[in-house]
Amino acid sequence: MYFYKALLNNYYYFTAVILFVIGFYTLLSNTNLIKKIIGLNIMDTAIFLLFISIGYVKSGSAPIIDLANKQAVYVNPLPSALILTGIVVAVSVTAYALALTIKLYEHYGSIDLDIIFEMRRQVIK
Amino acid sequence: MKLMVHFPVLTIILFFTSAFVFPLTGKWSKKSKYNLALISSAIPLILSLLMAFYVSNKGGFSYYVGNWVAPWGIEIKADCLSVYMASVITLLGMLVIMFTRHISPSDVEEDQIHTYYSLMLLLFGSMLGITFTWDLFNLFVFMEINSIVACAVVSIKDKRDAIEGALKYLLLSSLGSGCILIATALIYAITGNLNFSFIHRELLNIVKDYPLNILVSLSLFVVGFGVKAALVPLHVWLPDAHSSAPSPSSAVLSGLVLKVYVIGIIKVMFFVYGTAIIKELPILKLLNISASLSIILGSVIAMVQKDIKKMLAYSSIAQIGYIFLGIGLFNETSLRGALFHILSHSITKANLFLAAGNIIKKTGIREINDLKGLGSKMPVTLFAFTVSSLSMVGLPLLSGFHSKWLLGLGSLRAGQSLSLTILLVSSLLNAGYYLPIVISAFFKETSLNLREETLITKGIEKFVLITLSFMVLFFGLFPGVPMYFVTKAATLLLGN
DSSP, X not given: OHHHHHHHHTHHHHHHHHHHHHHHHHHHHOOBHHHHHHHXXXXXXXXXXXXXXXXXXXXXXXXXXXXXXXXXXXXXXXXXXXXXXXXXXXXXXXXXXXXXXXXXXXXXXXXXXXXXXXXXXXXXX | OTTGGGHHHHHHHHHHXXXXXXXXXXXXXXXXXXXXXXXXXXXXXXXXXXXXXHHHXXXXXXEEGXXXXXXXXXXXXXOHHHHHHHHHHHHHHHHHHHHGGGOOTTTSOGGGHHHHHHHHHHHHHHHHHHHHBOBHHHXXXXXXXXXXXXXXXXXXXXXXXXXXXXXXXXXXXXXXXHHHHHHHHHHHHHHOOOBHHHHHHHHHHHXXXXXXXXXXXXXXXXXXXXHHHTOGGGOTTHHHHHHXXXXXXXXXXXXXXXXXXXXXXXXXXXXXXXXXXXXXXXXXXXXXXXXXXXHHHHHHHHHTOOXXXXXXXXXXXXXXXXXXXXXXXXXXXXXXXXXHHHHHHHHXXXXXXXXXXXXXXXXXXXXXXXXXXXXXXXXXXXXXXXXXXXXXXXXXXXXXXXXXXXXXXXXXXXXXXHHHHHXXXXXXXXXXXXXXXXXXXXXXXXXXXXXGGGGOOOHHHHHHHHHHHHHHHHHHHOOHHHHHHHHHHHHHHHTO
């Protein structure tokens, strides 16, 4: 019972973990490079979700201090600020990975790692 | 003193600003681009050495970015560990920049050279950032800069194996960054801080309440940094990326980038969690096992390699294993060994990669079997290769000896005779793959027709190779100065 209660109260953490694992699995198991990059993005999004949900306060407002209302609660702004940086980083990694994929496609004519390894093995032979 | 406080952040800023000036210098001559790169890597070297001198006399100091004090602002800290690492980074950085004066067009094309310098300086700047920062998220940002740029210095060589190596490196190191970021989130959730000292203080209070959270976050940190530092089950990207990169890049990647992530995990383990927490968790045992695996597996696979740069790359995996073994044994002697090995392996492996790069550039030979008889044709290069190989094996009087000696003593002190055995066996294995190259290079006749005039090593390249060999010898004979910093750093780490 305790477990289900914890699950219901913190469902966003579990969602983040499930998303993270999906991304992790996609990144490692797929041989298609584009799908690998999509997996990477899912993984990053999961981390962003986790980080943002840490800073969320129920019925909290944006952290602009309201002097009239002394009882107001505010959402923690720090995680959101950090994740803004995190998103920029994730975008640049994705862009760079896609650029490398295009280069690889120019060299091998394929974006499937299995086919690329097969071609390399034949070159070595 | 007033000015000295700004030095840590200045070194980083200098690297970054000069890196962003380089894209504007496309029309300059090759010589002036090189001069600019040399100057912008020489100034941080001077600053780092001054800082090292200051810290050794007066002790460490902190700098608050934008004058926002610790829990709100980013703290940058110069202590014995970080100034030691910063000096290693800037020193080796400048020597590698000097070696790029005559970089071959097959490595980096003529019209790409300013981009290359820009990337190199960004790489050095981000490494200094990781070394100096005292903030968990700031560490992550510098690490991301580092991992993107580290891939870019591989993929700038527009060959298909380089592109493939870079992509593999990028995907796996992003995976590592993901692990580190999620660990940061877990730590932030229970402590509400990002500054190392503040987290540490909070963690000691709440360690009983969140045992699972602490265990999971520390494991994620170890996996994340382990991927980036190529600890054995997570090393798969290293051989491709390091062997296909342009030779100066390989020297930096193997010599410095791997070590910086080791410094990262050391900082997180000792300054964020602290010795009291780590001792309770099974992390050290895990580190010991994977370090031992790294040492043995790296050496054994290096033995069967036919390509010289691939062999050096696998040897790096083994040498990183030594450093992690020093951390895993967890006593003062072994930590000193690990930290000294950072310096010793940096200069040695950089020297080996530059020498191998010089051989490949001048003769086009990559196969180890074809290296025989080159000793008389390229004496300086092969001399540098020989000295570094002997240091890798751990011959007394060379710098590699001290780290292995300290690691051996440390494993005895920890009561781990198995680690000592692994050290000894791996030294033999190292001898097994380095010495045959040296012997056949000097005592056999070459079967290839090499034209003498293509084999001439330029003055500046000779200078770099000889300086690095001299340093290997010097730190072997007089390890006093680095040993002083290493001892102080080890005491600092274990005292937390």
